[in-house]
Amino acid sequence: QGTGEAAGAAGDGTTKTVVMIVKQSDPWFDDMALGIEQLKKDTGMNVYVQVPASGDPSLQISIMENLIAQNVDAICIVPNDPKSLIPTIKKARDAGIIVVTHEAPDIAEYVDLDIEAFKGEEFGALFGEALGKALGGKGQYAGFVGGLTMTTHMEWYAAATQKIASDYPGMQNISKEPYEDSNSIDTAYSKTVEILKAYPNIKGFFDCSAHGVGISQALKDKGRTDLKVVSLAVPSMSSNYIKDGSMSTGFAWRPADAGYATAAAALMLINQETIGTGTDLHATGYENVTREGNIAYGFAPLEFTPENVDNYNF
Amino acid sequence: MLKRHNGITNTEMALFAIILIYSIVVGVVNSGFFNIDTQFDIIRSSSYVMVLAMGLLVVMLSGGIDISFMAMALFGSYTATKILVSTGSSSILLAFAISMGVGIGLGIINALLVSWLRLPPFIITLGTSNLFHGVMATFIGAKTYGGGRLPPSYSNFGSSTLFKVHTDIGDVGLSTSILFVLGAVLLTYFLIYRTTVGRGIVALGNSEEATKRIGYKPLLLRIVAYGYMGLLAGCAGMIYVCQVNAVYPDKMVGNELMVVAGVIIGGVSISGGKGRILGALLGIFIIYLLNSTLIFLGLTSSWNQLFVGAILIISVAVTSYQEKKKNQKHLIFNASI
Amino acid sequence: MNEEPLLEFKKINKYFTGVHALKNIDFRLDRGSVHCLAGENGSGKSTLVKIASGVYTPTNGTISLHGTTYEKLNPGIAMSQGVHVIYQDLSLFEHMSLAENIAISKIHRDEKFVRKSHIMAIAEKQISKIGVDLDLHATVRESSMGNRQIAAICRALAMDAKILFMDEPTTALTRQEVDRLLDIVVDLKRSGLSIVFISHKLDEILQVSDIITVFRDGNKVGDFPAGEMTAKKLSFYMTGKDVAYPKYQNSETKRQALLQVRNLKANKLSDISLDVNKGDIVGVVGLLGSGRSEFALSLFGLNPAKSGTITLNGRECTIANAQVAKEYGIALLPEDRSTQGLFLQKTVCENISSAMIDTLAEKRGFFDWRKERKIAEEGVKSMNIKTPSIATLIENLSGGNQQKAAIAKWIRTNPTILIMDSPTVGIDIGSKAEIYHVIQNLAGSGIGIILISDEVEEILTNCNKVVVFSNGKVSKTLSTSELHEAGIEKRLQELISLGARRKQYAEKA
Amino acid sequence: MRYEKKTFEKNPTSLSCVAILLLVVFAIVFGRAMYSGRNLSSMAFQMPEFGFVTLGMMLAFLLGGIDLSIIANANLSGILAAHVLTGQWLPFIPEGMKIPVAIIGAILVSAALGSFNGLLITRFGAPSLIATLGTMTLYAGIGMAITGGKSIVGFPEAFTKIGIASIAGVPIIFIMFIIVAFLMGLFLERSRLGRKIYLCGESPVASLFSGIHNDRIIFIVFTMIGVLAGLSGLTIISRVNSAKVGYGDAYLLQSLIVCVIGGINPLGGRGRTIGIVIAVILMQMLSSSFTIMQLSPYATKMIWGLMLVVVMGLTRESDRIRRVFRRISEKVGIAKKRKDC
Numbered sequence A: 001q002g003t004g005e006a007a008g009a010a011g012d013g014t015t016k017t018v019v020m021i022v023k024q025s026d027p028w029f030d031d032m033a034l035g036i037e038q039l040k041k042d043t044g045m046n047v048y049v050q051v052p053a054s055g056d057p058s059l060q061i062s063i064m065e066n067l068i069a070q071n072v073d074a075i076c077i078v079p080n081d082p083k084s085l086i087p088t089i090k091k092a093r094d095a096g097i098i099v100v101t102h103e104a105p106d107i108a109e110y111v112d113l114d115i116e117a118f119k120g121e122e123f124g125a126l127f128g129e130a131l132g133k134a135l136g137g138k139g140q141y142a143g144f145v146g147g148l149t150m151t152t153h154m155e156w157y158a159a160a161t162q163k164i165a166s167d168y169p170g171m172q173n174i175s176k177e178p179y180e181d182s183n184s185i186d187t188a189y190s191k192t193v194e195i196l197k198a199y200p201n202i203k204g205f206f207d208c209s210a211h212g213v214g215i216s217q218a219l220k221d222k223g224r225t226d227l228k229v230v231s232l233a234v235p236s237m238s239s240n241y242i243k244d245g246s247m248s249t250g251f252a253w254r255p256a257d258a259g260y261a262t263a264a265a266a267l268m269l270i271n272q273e274t275i276g277t278g279t280d281l282h283a284t285g286y287e288n289v290t291r292e293g294n295i296a297y298g299f300a301p302l303e304f305t306p307e308n309v310d311n312y313n314f
Numbered sequence B: 001m002l003k004r005h006n007g008i009t010n011t012e013m014a015l016f017a018i019i020l021i022y023s024i025v026v027g028v029v030n031s032g033f034f035n036i037d038t039q040f041d042i043i044r045s046s047s048y049v050m051v052l053a054m055g056l057l058v059v060m061l062s063g064g065i066d067i068s069f070m071a072m073a074l075f076g077s078y079t080a081t082k083i084l085v086s087t088g089s090s091s092i093l094l095a096f097a098i099s100m101g102v103g104i105g106l107g108i109i110n111a112l113l114v115s116w117l118r119l120p121p122f123i124i125t126l127g128t129s130n131l132f133h134g135v136m137a138t139f140i141g142a143k144t145y146g147g148g149r150l151p152p153s154y155s156n157f158g159s160s161t162l163f164k165v166h167t168d169i170g171d172v173g174l175s176t177s178i179l180f181v182l183g184a185v186l187l188t189y190f191l192i193y194r195t196t197v198g199r200g201i202v203a204l205g206n207s208e209e210a211t212k213r214i215g216y217k218p219l220l221l222r223i224v225a226y227g228y229m230g231l232l233a234g235c236a237g238m239i240y241v242c243q244v245n246a247v248y249p250d251k252m253v254g255n256e257l258m259v260v261a262g263v264i265i266g267g268v269s270i271s272g273g274k275g276r277i278l279g280a281l282l283g284i285f286i287i288y289l290l291n292s293t294l295i296f297l298g299l300t301s302s303w304n305q306l307f308v309g310a311i312l313i314i315s316v317a318v319t320s321y322q323e324k325k326k327n328q329k330h331l332i333f334n335a336s337i
Numbered sequence C: 001m002n003e004e005p006l007l008e009f010k011k012i013n014k015y016f017t018g019v020h021a022l023k024n025i026d027f028r029l030d031r032g033s034v035h036c037l038a039g040e041n042g043s044g045k046s047t048l049v050k051i052a053s054g055v056y057t058p059t060n061g062t063i064s065l066h067g068t069t070y071e072k073l074n075p076g077i078a079m080s081q082g083v084h085v086i087y088q089d090l091s092l093f094e095h096m097s098l099a100e101n102i103a104i105s106k107i108h109r110d111e112k113f114v115r116k117s118h119i120m121a122i123a124e125k126q127i128s129k130i131g132v133d134l135d136l137h138a139t140v141r142e143s144s145m146g147n148r149q150i151a152a153i154c155r156a157l158a159m160d161a162k163i164l165f166m167d168e169p170t171t172a173l174t175r176q177e178v179d180r181l182l183d184i185v186v187d188l189k190r191s192g193l194s195i196v197f198i199s200h201k202l203d204e205i206l207q208v209s210d211i212i213t214v215f216r217d218g219n220k221v222g223d224f225p226a227g228e229m230t231a232k233k234l235s236f237y238m239t240g241k242d243v244a245y246p247k248y249q250n251s252e253t254k255r256q257a258l259l260q261v262r263n264l265k266a267n268k269l270s271d272i273s274l275d276v277n278k279g280d281i282v283g284v285v286g287l288l289g290s291g292r293s294e295f296a297l298s299l300f301g302l303n304p305a306k307s308g309t310i311t312l313n314g315r316e317c318t319i320a321n322a323q324v325a326k327e328y329g330i331a332l333l334p335e336d337r338s339t340q341g342l343f344l345q346k347t348v349c350e351n352i353s354s355a356m357i358d359t360l361a362e363k364r365g366f367f368d369w370r371k372e373r374k375i376a377e378e379g380v381k382s383m384n385i386k387t388p389s390i391a392t393l394i395e396n397l398s399g400g401n402q403q404k405a406a407i408a409k410w411i412r413t414n415p416t417i418l419i420m421d422s423p424t425v426g427i428d429i430g431s432k433a434e435i436y437h438v439i440q441n442l443a444g445s446g447i448g449i450i451l452i453s454d455e456v457e458e459i460l461t462n463c464n465k466v467v468v469f470s471n472g473k474v475s476k477t478l479s480t481s482e483l484h485e486a487g488i489e490k491r492l493q494e495l496i497s498l499g500a501r502r503k504q505y506a507e508k509a
Numbered sequence D: 001m002r003y004e005k006k007t008f009e010k011n012p013t014s015l016s017c018v019a020i021l022l023l024v025v026f027a028i029v030f031g032r033a034m035y036s037g038r039n040l041s042s043m044a045f046q047m048p049e050f051g052f053v054t055l056g057m058m059l060a061f062l063l064g065g066i067d068l069s070i071i072a073n074a075n076l077s078g079i080l081a082a083h084v085l086t087g088q089w090l091p092f093i094p095e096g097m098k099i100p101v102a103i104i105g106a107i108l109v110s111a112a113l114g115s116f117n118g119l120l121i122t123r124f125g126a127p128s129l130i131a132t133l134g135t136m137t138l139y140a141g142i143g144m145a146i147t148g149g150k151s152i153v154g155f156p157e158a159f160t161k162i163g164i165a166s167i168a169g170v171p172i173i174f175i176m177f178i179i180v181a182f183l184m185g186l187f188l189e190r191s192r193l194g195r196k197i198y199l200c201g202e203s204p205v206a207s208l209f210s211g212i213h214n215d216r217i218i219f220i221v222f223t224m225i226g227v228l229a230g231l232s233g234l235t236i237i238s239r240v241n242s243a244k245v246g247y248g249d250a251y252l253l254q255s256l257i258v259c260v261i262g263g264i265n266p267l268g269g270r271g272r273t274i275g276i277v278i279a280v281i282l283m284q285m286l287s288s289s290f291t292i293m294q295l296s297p298y299a300t301k302m303i304w305g306l307m308l309v310v311v312m313g314l315t316r317e318s319d320r321i322r323r324v325f326r327r328i329s330e331k332v333g334i335a336k337k338r339k340d341c
Ligand SMILES: Nc1ncnc2c1ncn2[C@@H]1O[C@H](COP(=O)(O)OP(=O)(O)OP(=O)(O)O)[C@@H](O)[C@H]1O
Pocket: C016, C017, C019, C021, C039, C040, C041, C042, C043, C044, C045, C046, C047, C048, C399, C426, C428
């Protein structure tokens, strides 16, 4: 759970409303909602989550428009398509609403603050490093993202392939573009099966979406557990695969902490506290953030191992 | 001079031709396509949709349509999983039974609404699809069950095979799910060709008034047809869940129209009373074939949809044009747009 | 006659919202007889059938069947008591084979499971019983109207029918097929069945029935033994007045050609040539499937010609679609009134204006409501359409009035050529007379008319020229003088059935 | 199966009754939260992009067809316009001309995409349901191939202004929507082509036999749907300042629901534009109220489904309900009279 004690107690004593808009309903954002609830308990402020029905960016915009009309104090958002939100964010800020984003570094200049669990390229490089190590620096590999439209995934993908290209020159990416798993396990599964056929010499995969378990499952079914998989991972879905080794490494950051930190930052901004390098957002990994421009980076990557994966509950 | 029923229809011939030509093209580009495991993999990934297609075929023969099957499949498999997880049971049979039972119940709701409202079932089941999904997530649960929380029998079943062959690219196995497809095909064949009720369903799709006049009860026939759809949806939902080894509260729904497209491409009439099992299977097969051969053709993800859309339009155009020419020859004028 | 009747109605009344469809009807049906019901459109014949088959429940009165008295029946009881109905629309299943159409009721009643061999056995037994030859594998869609009719009869026989109601079974048949059907009816009667036969064609009624019950406006006029009845008397009982069909003569002295068709070839047609002069009513006869409707559709642009020429008012023209046809002044009153001719769920007004929307514009280009209403009102008046108002939905009108509205729709466009495909099918003799009157007046005013009909009498009454079709070709053209010869009726029948024989040869070969 | 078309006849009036009732309920339950100037204007900003789509769907419904490709069309033409606006395509166009070229280009492209649907339906005889299902995939696929799925950003300032500007507090795009809806209503009910659309939708066969050029009408209507999709696409990209595949996918099913609620008969030939305008407004108010109530997305989905079923049920039973009401009011009337005596 969120670790901090009361973050940013209300300056003037009135109850502030902070709304977190997540991308969609799934275990990841369910966990994030836990963080938000924790913050609500810790501060007594009106902090709650709004969940769009699907990943369609228009739904986030429409929720945001409605919230602007309701005159809330701050909106936190994990954008599906950051750029499409820019005009609405402008509108919100013109109306005096604080806007804090998470996972949207590329539109940081338009918001009050963007909170990142880490620098994208650093996180992406972890994938590359892990896969490189697992393969011993040799062989063909393929990379997946959830969707080509997902900026963060694309950033990690780029960083990972770059890392491999520079540190493990013996490895070849089989495709110029990442494969899409459409954020679904069965797509990851069937794409993997096809790749196995089209590129029989492939040695490893990495997936920037949490659906890499589909790859592991496919390899298990094909009896190809000699291949390596590195993926973003959610313990509730991936623990089995991490424990039996069909997924070599799982990476993540804790959504509850990220949600807590993002909303806590929004509360601090409402109270006109400044957030700079060294500020404590009262969540694990965000005790000592680094501020660069409008982005506050924590350092909160998680690496799951067969030993530690059961300690997490999201 | 007259076509007999057990022959093969023009539409099916056209589909075979498309599949053949396409397969040759893919095979020339990448000979890996002709490996037996490619077929096995298409069978595995399409099997739950094939099962759904059989249910949809029966509903469409009755002169209706049902686009709530994904919601029913989700509702059934989610409920079953939730019950299994909370009781600690790991019986896959129980899960199937619950899922199919729920499916039948929801299917009957569809049947009652369609009979009562007398509006196009497309719109009605669009409503119930939203309704079912909403009710499930609001009242039953909206949490995801990942592989770590599911009974191991799920993944054991999902990755079980009838037999395995070891090849240089790995083990190749024919998924057990093919038994379900075969079962659904046989059951559907039996239902629509060998039972009086089934003939009544086909008759209903031809003419409701005439069916009433020879003593059938349309409501009953609809309950059988939509209930059967629900039953197969429940079954398909479990197949999917086991193969994926995870239960999400929001997967499956949203893919309905592709299945409908497949069945219609297979020559099943949207106005009812006409359609064959083989056609429906071929239609679905084409869509899966397209979706799962892109990598063979070396296409990257961003070309995926463009490609599938283009082929889809070609097959729609070819099959519709055949029908149109036939109608023109017999001077039958199209009564729907 | 003191034998107990099979079916007896006592003091039956039936009200629909606002309509008193049957008024105190007594009716009895004896074993082994053919009982005809006659009466104008809407006089309550079909309602009586539906009460006997349990589809409608009478408002009051009793029904006895085989000696048991019922307040009301339901289709289940009626069927189990051997009451079967062949409805006007036949109630067949389009995409199913004839065999299955025949067997389905019996199988539904007796079995849970279906075997193809069983279906064939049932169907074969029935067709051999009535001694006809059918392609049992053909779907209904692929079968001719006559064969469909026979399949419907076989279906009822397969159910061990004791009482068979046939609601206008002959409307879509030509003379040959009608004769075949009437023969079957007589055979069935001999084998002990009782048959209730409804038709608007008096000659058929007189030919086949033992007893005739006449209805007028929901009242029973009386039961009459067929032997004592003549066509003239019957039509008087039905309408309350003497109905006489005026015989048409072309009074145009100059022969001004309106339409010349030469060597027309199209889908199902070949080598058609035909002339329509000013004031002509050209009759087109032939068997079902002889291509008459296809020819009509060709002229109207819905079955475009592949070769040959069509000359209208001296100008050669290509008719590629219905809109062009309309512009050239060709109008078609289609065969199927309810789906092709009318928008059943639109108002009388919208229906009448539907063929001339393009001309209904006011100065600013908007649709002209006032003009539309005026046209519709004129149409209703000139055609004598009985309707509460022009805002009534057309499906609420009687068949005859619907047909008059369909004619009004085309007359308002001032056509040069009006093609009428079976304009009096299912229409009572009163309305028929009115429609004949209209047809002849139109011809008199200079419109060329092509009249497609299965009734020789209708053709002889209205036409001054006749073309006989067979197998998609013109097999014979009869001039005005030939039509005045004695014995022409018989000769025309023969000409038509010649086609039948030729067709049989062609099919055998 | 024979569907009942007649039941839809009186829908606009009963719909307006429901609408007024809901307005009152909203006023009581949410009070200022719903009727604050801010909320009203926020709703007015959100409505047009969805409204255009729904007007398009209405046209398809009037013909007894359906168009599933509207959203994909809107996004594709938006993407093309975006390429022009950002100067990625046709860079030689002078700065001042970019906006008009983009707008006209987008409308032309969307019309072409719409008419391609028309072509499939008329030339190849494909049922609109599957023809547009195919083009939906194709158009989204073209958009995907062009953009690789990324958003296109960086439009000229003046263009984004269109999406956020208002006159006297009323958003320009909302005014545009009302104008388009008004013209559409006028077109459908007062023009000759409009009348033909109703007839063709009622019964394509009878309309063919009335010498109405069905194919031409279907083609024109689907082209018009395309234009409306284009308008929607332009509204979207100007409002969100970016263009992307998949934006507004959720509108597709919603527009079907709104058409039914707005009294457009899916079997063709029935329904009025005013019904759609009322239904679009209702839909927007409902979705605002869902946000105010913090409903989960699934609850929202459930309510939409329930509403669709209930509206269809009410329409189906409208005659019976009316009769019950009459009986009740008669009884009340009699009771009153007795009291008077
Ligand atoms: N279901 C119904 N609802 C309301 N009125 C009806 C219904 N069925 C028939 N009627 C009315 O009852 C009357 C008798 O109709 P019926 O169909 O029995 O006439 P008919 O003698 O069979 O005429 P036709 O020769 O045209 O077949 C008509 O006025 C008709 O409009």
